Amino acid sequence: MSVIEAVHEDHGATFREVGGRRVVDDYGRHERTHRAVRNVAGVIEMGYDVREVTGPGRVSAVDAMVSAAVPDEDGAGCYGFILESGRIVAEATVYNAAAGDRLLVFLPPGRGSVLDDALDSENAESTDVTADLAVFGVHGASATEKIASVLSTGGGAPEPAHAFMRGSMGDEGVTVIASDAPTGEEGYEVVCGVDDAPRVFDTLVNRGLNATPFGYRTWESLTLEAGTPLFDSELDGHERGVLADGDTNGQRLLGLTCEAVPEPGAAVQKAGEEMGFVTRTAVSPTLGKPIAFALADGEPDAVLIEEGPVPASHAELPFVEGGQRSERCPDTQ
Numbered sequence: 001m002s003v004i005e006a007v008h009e010d011h012g013a014t015f016r017e018v019g020g021r022r023v024v025d026d027y028g029r030h031e032r033t034h035r036a037v038r039n040v041a042g043v044i045e046m047g048y049d050v051r052e053v054t055g056p057g058r059v060s061a062v063d064a065m066v067s068a069a070v071p072d073e074d075g076a077g078c079y080g081f082i083l084e085s086g087r088i089v090a091e092a093t094v095y096n097a098a099a100g101d102r103l104l105v106f107l108p109p110g111r112g113s114v115l116d117d118a119l120d121s122e123n124a125e126s127t128d129v130t131a132d133l134a135v136f137g138v139h140g141a142s143a144t145e146k147i148a149s150v151l152s153t154g155g156g157a158p159e160p161a162h163a164f165m166r167g168s169m170g171d172e173g174v175t176v177i178a179s180d181a182p183t184g185e186e187g188y189e190v191v192c193g194v195d196d197a198p199r200v201f202d203t204l205v206n207r208g209l210n211a212t213p214f215g216y217r218t219w220e221s222l223t224l225e226a227g228t229p230l231f232d233s234e235l236d237g238h239e240r241g242v243l244a245d246g247d248t249n250g251q252r253l254l255g256l257t258c259e260a261v262p263e264p265g266a267a268v269q270k271a272g273e274e275m276g277f278v279t280r281t282a283v284s285p286t287l288g289k290p291i292a293f294a295l296a297d298g299e300p301d302a303v304l305i306e307e308g309p310v311p312a313s314h315a316e317l318p319f320v321e322g323g324q325r326s327e328r329c330p331d332t333q
Contacts, residue, residue, distance in 0.1 A: 002045055003134045003194045004201055011213050019110030021047040024215035034218050034285040041140035041211040043204045044219055049112030050130045053103040057123025062103055065118050066092050074098035077162030082114055088235045090114040095164055108231040134197035136190045136204055141323050143186035149208025161327055169203045172196040184226030184322030221282045227317030227329035233280040234293055242295055243330040250297035251276055253330050255315040258290040260305050268300035286320045
């Protein structure tokens, strides 16, 4: 559940379940919020499962589980996947807080147990700290300016992607992490204790450069425009090959533009033959037309809606060129 649900309600939020966690869906006026975040800055509470891994073998143990090299220096991080039988069962962002002799691992909501179950080492131990921390994403063309306007460190914002630094916002201690630009714009995540979360959220929204609060509906449309796959819709249960040359069935993740908005799961076709399915779709607030992700073993020319097939075309990713390119945008052109 959100750690500041009452605060979100005061902003007019509606809620939904993601991986068993209650998160903000929307604050209303979605298209206006989307454009405000892309053009300036916005703040979202993320619903991660968070694990603290301690013990002398923590780096090697987690490195053996994640499809990315876990750094052994303080202040650095990485993004990768946890695989079972060659299929993605969780995405994981790992941060080395060597100053505290620990790793922090951010996983999709409801997937923390994947790391717990796979951590097989006498020299490393996983502890669930989800209830102890709040994580706020700050994204948009002016996200760096937003962070600089409220963060007291004397050292500017962290870089490159997944690097982090410690500081304060007012009287509240925070850790600020550089994102890998999942919205196609500058981005950071701000981590704090749950007791400080209401004040940190207020600081991020109202102090220094103002920022717009947004929920998962806007997160999904921003990341779709940026060509960023999300765990629930594009990654869960699939092989890593869908993000590059194709999986064992030849399917890969593609961008589509469509003449109408299909439902997730809708079939995509070429010359009347089914060749895959839609994973996520939206009417792009930036482009003003339907866009979609699809898993397909070729380039479709149609997508099925309730009334029948409508034309669809392969689109290069990202759909929208923002201030930065998402480091998760697949190279499947």
